[in-house]
Amino acid sequence: MSTPPQPPPPADQPVPQPGQPAPQPAVPPQPTAYPYPNPQSPPSGNFYAQPTLVGQAPPPHAGVPGNPYAQPPQYGPVPAPPPGGGGGAGRAVLWLAVGAVVASAAWAAGVFLLGGMSDSADLRGYSAPSNMCSRADYSSFKDEYPESDSSSTHTSLKDKALDESYCSLNLKKTGSSYADAYLSVQVDLHRKTDPGPEFTATWKNYGDSHTGYDVSPVKGIGDEAYLVSQDTTSGSTSGSRYATLAVRDGWVTYTMSYSAYLSSYNQDKNPPALTDVSDWLKTDTKATLEQLKD
Incomplete structure (x- = not known):
């Protein structure tokens, strides 16, 4: 069984000639992603083989076997060229290093310009108020639900990743003590x-x-909008009617939702048709979005 070849000495340790001090490297050896020995390394015993590339470690037993006066070839980094002449290999290594730096800088600049590393949000002038109930426009619903709501609720959130504002309203018909429908805005x-x-x-x-x-798409509001609705009343004294208009404008999202439930205490106060509710949602959404840009 043949003995596996021994790994070459590290490239950063040049082999000195007999009787001479080791040369001082001027340029560090260049790293490589190729983990194996260079396939172009000269075979042992071939004096005329192609010389080893700069920075490559010598193969084992380099030189001419049987010739005690043969000097082993010099490996490792090339010494700095003398001032005023020569140095072609050194300049090549220098330009390779400069080219790598320029290429890296160009890549970083390209990523930045294309937005790959940018977190700039497309908010289009919108704001999230601390009290959404005071900024939301729901005037289209007030003919059907004229009673004012004294128990509306609102919440808000301010964070570097998300600003959010929410409002929940009770809608009441004339003379109602309890809510006949509900409206939420976010x-x-x-x-x-x-x-x-x-x-x-x-x-x-x-x-x-x-x-x-x-579900149906809605044109003319934001970048995209969808109307989602459901009616489960269908001639009965129970069930519900529900509709939501969801809008996205840039990196801003907005929803306005309506819901009404039939029950024993308000079955004589039928909720409006969903076609009417859908029109009211579109009108009031447009008005509210304009107000949120002030």
Whole structure:
């Protein structure tokens, strides 16, 4: 069984000639991703073989076997060229290093210019108010639900990744002591990530993940908008009517949702048709989005 070849000595340790001090390297050896010996290394015993490339370690037993006066070839880094002449190999190594630096800088600049490392959010002048109930426009619903709501609720969130503002309102018909319907409004300013792909996946395909809902795209509001609705009343004294208008404008998302439930205490106060509710949502959404840019 043959003995496996021994690994060559490290490239950063040049072999000195007999009787001479070891040369001082002027340029560090260049790293390589190729982990194996160079296939162009000269075979042992071939004095006229192609010389080893600069920076490559010598193969084992280099030189001419049987010739005690043969000097082993010099390996390792090339010494610095003398001032005023020569130095072609040194200049080649220098230009390779400069080219690598320039290429790295160009790549970094390209990534920056293309936005790969930028977190600039496309918020288009929108803001998320601390009290969404005071900024939301729902005037289209007030003919049907004229009673004022004294128990509205609102929340808000301020963070470097997300600004959010939410409002929940009780809608009451004339003379009602309890809510006849409910309205909620929410705006989200996405400061770190583009919500576009997930927004489209969620609302465009809402009918696939929720049984019994109708989904239709809405033109003329933001970059994209979807109306999601459901009516389970169908001539009975129970059930509900529901509609949500979801809008994305740049990195800002907005939803306005309506829901009404038939029950024993308000079955004589039928909720409005979903066609009317859909028109009100579109009108009030446009007005609210304009106000959120002030």
